[in-house]
Amino acid sequence: MRQRIILDVDTGVDDSLALLYLLASPDAEIMGIASTAGNVPAAQVAINNLAWLELARAPEIEVALGAAEPLEIPLRTTEDTHGPHGVGYAELPAPTRRISQRSAARMWVDLARRHPGELLGLCTGPLTNLALALREEPELPRLLRRLVIMGGAFDHPGNTTPTNEWNIHVDPEAAKVVFDAFSAAPPDRRPLICALDITETIEMRPAHLIRLAERAGSHPIETVSPIDPPTARSAASNPIIRYLTDAVRFYFDFHHGYDLGYLAHMHDPFAAAVALDPALARTRPATVDVELTGTLTRGATIADRAGMWGRPPNADIVVGTDPVRFFDRMIARIGDHARTVYPGEPIGEPVGRRR
Template sequence: MPQKIILDVDTGIDDSLAILYLLASDDAEIIGIAATAGNVDGAQVAANTLAMLDLGRAPEIEVALGAAAPLAVPLRTTEDTHGPQGLGYAELPVSARTLSSRSAAELWVDLVRAHPGEVTGLCTGPLTNLALALRIEPELPRLLNRLVIMGGAFNHPGNTTPTNEWNIHVDPEAAKEVFDAFSAAPQDRRPLVCALDITESIEMLPDHLAALAQAAHSAPIEQVGAGDPPEFRSAASNPIIRYLTDAVRFYFDFHYQYDLGYLAHMHDPFAAAVALDPASATTRPATVDVELAGTITRATTVADWAGMWGREPNADIVIGTNPAAFFERLVTRVGALARRLYPEQS
């Protein structure tokens, strides 16, 4: 049976790949999507999410708009990383789909209550909506089947400050509320945390885009590179490949600008893969907390691996995986989806 997934996203480039990965996976059933302000503002996140569902020719999936701002601080967005609309160089038509009449927090609570023990929550953005949902229904840690979080940095430098990962940085109060609440989760339902320690090893390269085009039977097979001007746009025959090329190329350019190589860290689709197949990752239990008072370390995730705090573990942190196997699954699944949905362009 497919896993029921609630997806909580701040749809930028890698979130959009996570959406496509789930739509391409027979073992996933997205039952609702919460749009969280983060990479771009909440309204743009919602618009991007609806447009991605159109591109993926998805059935009707409820998309609910979340809080406009974090719990305690002003919203910070990152158009420099994800582009002015959050999807890199890509531009998608405005969707005719409509947003839910309920809030993202209400969507979380109602869907999990309706399917106790059956739902996997996947958060690839700030944890604002989930924190608000926990205030409505404190039993969520026991009602969910599992929670997967892309966020944090432990034995690894941050990507926003020297110690901070972006999603936690945007709303550290929400992250702390979530980790504190999930201290009540049973051992087999502790959150799976995909932090920068592992997600920065998930390096997408131009060859992966070419492999996706080949898998989709899209033409021409384009080989993008650091010399491509910003105005370059893909001529791929398949709309999904065309979108991916234009979106991910912006992400390549961003990483290249910061001397990380002509590549892109695919944090969010990796978290989606872990949500569907936890056995694809090696994990280690720890007690996770979030620093809120530090002058230069605010929003840092701290893991007590050795039990020094005398508190039970509240997370299973991913410490190992096989990036090549992940990309093989991504190319196979998304390539097949693109080929199936757009056979006339394949």
């Protein structure tokens, strides 16, 4: 049975893979996509979402524009991590599809009211849109079937400050609104949290791109490496593989530049996989809150696992998984989808690297 999903993303290289993973999954039906300001501004996020939908030859799916700014602070974006347009070195074709007339927050509320108890919310960016939706419909924690969030860092260093994960850092007030509101969710509907503690073990490497191209039947099979110049572009025959290679290679270069290895942490597609199949993860209940006033720790996520605050758990934190199993599934799904929608189509004029 297909699971109906509201996807809230700040697309983003790894968000792009999360979107493609869901489009390629026979057990997923995306009901709407909220475009959140984060990795790049909201308007660019919406363009990226529309472009990936067209590239993947997806059915018509509503793409709604989110708030331009966080709830209380100026927007900070991260083009250094995800490229000037959020998709690395990829230069996606301009989409012909149009952005929805309703806002992302309005879409959250309307869809949840229309399908009570049926929708799975998946947030892989800042939580601004969901926080705004909660202001309009405080019953969202009971209307949604479940919420999955990629965000936070608990027993792990931050990736933005020593304590902060990026999505929470961009809009900590929104994150607190969401965690506070979902304290009212029934125990079986507590949000699933995929924090850096687990997502930084999801390491994509060049060999995964090779396997993806092979699964898609794309040629030539390319091997990316740190010596590839920024001007190089994939010559893959399959368009999905071609643009993914260019996007992910930027992400590899970013991580390599910080001495993390020639790899990329695939936070968001892992969260998408867990949303569809929670059995991929081992979890532990906790009461999660967000620090808003600390001089050095503002934006930090704190987990009380021992009940010291005297408050019931409001989240299930992912504490374990099998990365090999995840990558096998991701490669199979996206590779098969790419082969299905582009069965042996020829490439146009490749630019840059030849293998």
